[in-house]
Amino acid sequence: LNTGGDFDNAISGSGKVEKSGDGTLTLSGSNTYTGGTTISGGTLVATSVEALGSGDVTDNAVLELNTGGTFDNVISGSGQVVKSGDDALTLSGANTYTGGTTINGGTLVASNVEALGSGDIDNYASLQLNASGQFVTANLTTHDNATTAIGAGSALRANTLTQEANSTLAVHLTDSNSGAIVTADRANLGGTLDITGIGNVAKSWTRDAYAYTLIDTDSAINSDFAQFTVAGMDAKQVDFLTVDGRVNADDDTRYDVTASLSWYADSDNAATDAHGTFTLSEQGHSFTLNTALTDVDATLNPDSATYWDGKSLIKRGAGALILGAQNTYSGDTDVQEGALWLAETATIGSAGSAQAINIAANAAFGGHNATVNGHVNNLGSLYFADTFTVNGDVVNSSAMISGSDQPNNTLTIAGNYTGNDGHLYLNTQLGDDSSPTDKLIVTGDTAGSTTLHITNVNGLGAKTVNGIEVIEVGGQSDGDFTLYKGHVDINAWTYTLKQDGGDWYLRSESDDVPDDGGDVTPPDDGGDVTPPDDGGDVTPPDDGGDITPPDGGGDITPPDDGGDVTPPDDDGEVTPPDDGGDVTPPDDDGDITPPDGGDGTPVAPQYRADIGVYLGNQWMARNLQMQTLYDREGSQYRSADGSVWMRFKAGKAESQAVNGNVDIDSDYSQFQLGGDILTWSDGAQSVTVGLMGSYINASTDSTGNRGADGSQFSANGSVDGYNLGLYATWFADAQSHRGAYIDSWYQYGAYNNSVDNDGLSASRYDSAAHAVSLETGYRYDIALSNRNTVSLTPQAQVTWQRYSADTVIDDGGTRISGQNDDSWTTRLGVRVDGKLYKESGRIQPFMEVNWLHASDNASATFGDTKVSQDLPNDRVEVKVGIQANVSERLSVYAQAAGQKGKNDYGDASFSLNMRYNW
Numbered sequence: 001l002n003t004g005g006d007f008d009n010a011i012s013g014s015g016k017v018e019k020s021g022d023g024t025l026t027l028s029g030s031n032t033y034t035g036g037t038t039i040s041g042g043t044l045v046a047t048s049v050e051a052l053g054s055g056d057v058t059d060n061a062v063l064e065l066n067t068g069g070t071f072d073n074v075i076s077g078s079g080q081v082v083k084s085g086d087d088a089l090t091l092s093g094a095n096t097y098t099g100g101t102t103i104n105g106g107t108l109v110a111s112n113v114e115a116l117g118s119g120d121i122d123n124y125a126s127l128q129l130n131a132s133g134q135f136v137t138a139n140l141t142t143h144d145n146a147t148t149a150i151g152a153g154s155a156l157r158a159n160t161l162t163q164e165a166n167s168t169l170a171v172h173l174t175d176s177n178s179g180a181i182v183t184a185d186r187a188n189l190g191g192t193l194d195i196t197g198i199g200n201v202a203k204s205w206t207r208d209a210y211a212y213t214l215i216d217t218d219s220a221i222n223s224d225f226a227q228f229t230v231a232g233m234d235a236k237q238v239d240f241l242t243v244d245g246r247v248n249a250d251d252d253t254r255y256d257v258t259a260s261l262s263w264y265a266d267s268d269n270a271a272t273d274a275h276g277t278f279t280l281s282e283q284g285h286s287f288t289l290n291t292a293l294t295d296v297d298a299t300l301n302p303d304s305a306t307y308w309d310g311k312s313l314i315k316r317g318a319g320a321l322i323l324g325a326q327n328t329y330s331g332d333t334d335v336q337e338g339a340l341w342l343a344e345t346a347t348i349g350s351a352g353s354a355q356a357i358n359i360a361a362n363a364a365f366g367g368h369n370a371t372v373n374g375h376v377n378n379l380g381s382l383y384f385a386d387t388f389t390v391n392g393d394v395v396n397s398s399a400m401i402s403g404s405d406q407p408n409n410t411l412t413i414a415g416n417y418t419g420n421d422g423h424l425y426l427n428t429q430l431g432d433d434s435s436p437t438d439k440l441i442v443t444g445d446t447a448g449s450t451t452l453h454i455t456n457v458n459g460l461g462a463k464t465v466n467g468i469e470v471i472e473v474g475g476q477s478d479g480d481f482t483l484y485k486g487h488v489d490i491n492a493w494t495y496t497l498k499q500d501g502g503d504w505y506l507r508s509e510s511d512d513v514p515d516d517g518g519d520v521t522p523p524d525d526g527g528d529v530t531p532p533d534d535g536g537d538v539t540p541p542d543d544g545g546d547i548t549p550p551d552g553g554g555d556i557t558p559p560d561d562g563g564d565v566t567p568p569d570d571d572g573e574v575t576p577p578d579d580g581g582d583v584t585p586p587d588d589d590g591d592i593t594p595p596d597g598g599d600g601t602p603v604a605p606q607y608r609a610d611i612g613v614y615l616g617n618q619w620m621a622r623n624l625q626m627q628t629l630y631d632r633e634g635s636q637y638r639s640a641d642g643s644v645w646m647r648f649k650a651g652k653a654e655s656q657a658v659n660g661n662v663d664i665d666s667d668y669s670q671f672q673l674g675g676d677i678l679t680w681s682d683g684a685q686s687v688t689v690g691l692m693g694s695y696i697n698a699s700t701d702s703t704g705n706r707g708a709d710g711s712q713f714s715a716n717g718s719v720d721g722y723n724l725g726l727y728a729t730w731f732a733d734a735q736s737h738r739g740a741y742i743d744s745w746y747q748y749g750a751y752n753n754s755v756d757n758d759g760l761s762a763s764r765y766d767s768a769a770h771a772v773s774l775e776t777g778y779r780y781d782i783a784l785s786n787r788n789t790v791s792l793t794p795q796a797q798v799t800w801q802r803y804s805a806d807t808v809i810d811d812g813g814t815r816i817s818g819q820n821d822d823s824w825t826t827r828l829g830v831r832v833d834g835k836l837y838k839e840s841g842r843i844q845p846f847m848e849v850n851w852l853h854a855s856d857n858a859s860a861t862f863g864d865t866k867v868s869q870d871l872p873n874d875r876v877e878v879k880v881g882i883q884a885n886v887s888e889r890l891s892v893y894a895q896a897a898g899q900k901g902k903n904d905y906g907d908a909s910f911s912l913n914m915r916y917n918w
Helices: 611-623 629-633
Strands: 005-007 017-019 024-027 037-039 043-046 057-059 062-065 069-071 080-083 088-091 101-103 107-110 121-123 126-129 133-142 147-150 154-163 168-172 182-188 192-196 210-217 227-230 241-247 254-261 277-279 286-289 313-316 320-323 333-335 338-342 356-359 363-372 375-378 381-390 394-396 399-402 410-413 417-428 439-442 446-456 468-473 480-483 488-490 493-500 503-507 643-657 662-681 686-703 714-731 739-756 762-783 789-805 815-817 821-838 841-854 859-862 865-868 874-885 890-901 905-917
Touching: 057 062, 101 107, 121 126, 133 147, 147 154, 192 241, 227 241, 313 338, 333 338, 333 363, 356 363, 363 375, 375 381, 381 394, 394 399, 417 439, 417 468, 417 480, 446 468, 446 488, 480 493, 611 643, 611 662, 611 686, 611 714, 611 739, 611 762, 611 789, 611 859, 611 865, 629 643, 629 714, 686 739, 714 762, 821 874
Parallel strands: 005 024, 017 037, 024 043, 037 057, 043 062, 062 080, 069 088, 080 101, 088 107, 101 121, 107 126, 121 133, 126 147, 133 154, 147 168, 154 182, 168 192, 182 210, 192 227, 277 313, 286 320, 313 333, 320 338, 333 356, 338 363, 356 375, 363 381, 375 394, 381 399, 381 410, 394 417, 399 417, 410 439, 417 446, 439 468, 446 480
Antiparallel strands: 210 254, 241 254, 468 503, 488 493, 493 503, 643 662, 643 905, 662 686, 686 714, 714 739, 739 762, 762 789, 789 821, 815 859, 821 841, 841 874, 859 865, 874 890, 890 905
């Protein structure tokens, strides 16, 4: 390819590609050729790691890698390699090119000690040497604002090492660093030296300082770094370590790093007096100490400003201190800021110790498979993962939080627990009694008040018998534990907190225990179902509680010390688990069968209250599309070419859902306008076509059944929106409207819906409905005296509706769907109305009786559980009203209507109509 430009054709086959000429050519395809690549002139740019196929690369000019990923092709030749772009690229091959390496952008990671060839290295961005062994290069220059990082186990040999002003040399120490990490003929130092890994370089710290040869040169080192940092923190601010870097006073060809732990410093010889204060001031940083902290002899100067008792620890600053050893110091631990974390198997205090751990309001303390021997006074956040044991009393005035992304974490208090208006955050897979859950175990007594916050983790909800045990009390159970908001909802179930025998359980049963006189067989759920782990964290909703776990003003990042530990983030939220545990789903057909409580007595579940709101919103949208010819037109005793009309309707409906376990009360209103747009007649019969539109608004209050603990919850919501449609009416007698008629109409409605589940969750969603109606009737007139008339009109109507609504995932993770249903409603009835002449006007009282039959209930699916409104299949409707002709063209009428059916169904409404003819 003797050209420049962008070549994006795919190249395959066993041949090789050669770049010649002075131009710059970019290969951007994902190529599979195997014969290798030769660059004999110009610049060849690869924008993906697959661009150069799978063969070796002979670079005798310039190879530019503007990509990320891992490039494992072997590079040889006399040419140069350039890293550009913002991505991180790893060179893993044993490369022999001699033209040098330039890093212009992003990060270049060398995972093989031969990856960078043998030429000069010019670093203008970021270079990471990350391989076990020694990298050998000619000259390495880290330019302004660039960073060269030497990873754990890596070393460097260079002719000349140059660190320009504002550059950074980052070195990770390990306990295997017995010799110099950097050897060079010459070293020109400047910028920042950052040391990491210093907390792990020895199994234990002593009073003596540890010294490491960082740089060893053949000639004198006449320069120094401008700044020295430890794990990104200014070394001068790391008060718990005495860390220094300088040219060796006895050998100016060596640059040494010395470190000593202030806890074990000798006050006569150390640079600073010994003390037990650990300050990590910079947010987002942590320091791991795998050294056991023991009591220190009181060889300290009482007159010193840093007087210390030799056995107490103070944690300050926004960062995190991680203790990884068996610490036996016997004094108090004061976590004043940031976080103090115990790694796996770590301890504080000896067995039987009575020392105190005090957690301040803006601080956090906790651990994973760790033990505290002493009592805890918590004003901040106490985190626990897997198993965390406190062998002493705990006073909780703030928050105790499960810090893992898995349930089955346990906080064990081998003492007494007192809740001082405290909060306890647990993760539970809400299901049946055997569901995995986090747990608080108190072997002693409990007292005071504590609010329990439950985060559901992949639970689908199920019926419980005894419940899910979340708090176990071995002693006197006088503590008052209350569930936040009183309940937790998932799918169709509501869980409440119930005390039983001193322990506390999450239960989904109600207090309504029907006795059908026979045994109850629990449903066959088809076996255990393991939900998939989607690999993502689940973030619990902001429940509006008073306690937000503090972070001390900065990032608190406890370690992952071998167990699954998800630390709190900056805003204090806890990431709940996805444990992939077994979950027993409800019966697929949606039938809800109470389980057998063990003695043949059925136990009914407690249902979430907002079931009624979702069903009520659906029913109101469908109900307010329903209308008859006379609802719309009134008693048409007129001869006109057309008309406009309006109707206002308001009412109240009552019903139940889920076999009477949820009560639904709805108030509604509707304003409707319409008008004829086309009228055709042949003298006797007529056809009229018109348009109509309406605005509807309905609010629903729903109350769930009472739980076994006596609790009962409510929810509310609303639906509003618009209907638009058209109608067509045929009269056999266009003048008097006696005889037969046929009326039909179509409507489409679009609605906004809202649901507020007692403050637990608030949802907004859209819905829509189609409706088609066909009605027919025949009017008989019976003449009375003085032109008065009584009319009888038998009627029949059939209406088809299709309702659909968005799928909703509420704040608790429940998926509400299944609101896409067709329904049929038929009506058979008779209308009796009169025509009474009074002076110059005409009054027409009327009464109508109907039998309504519906084919389907309003229904929805909560998770995998289908629930339905208890609408009776058959309802009786009665309408009464009066129409008055104000003039030959203007008429008004008022109507009252009521419906009644089984399952405590009722509907009462009032409507007012006005019509103008021309």
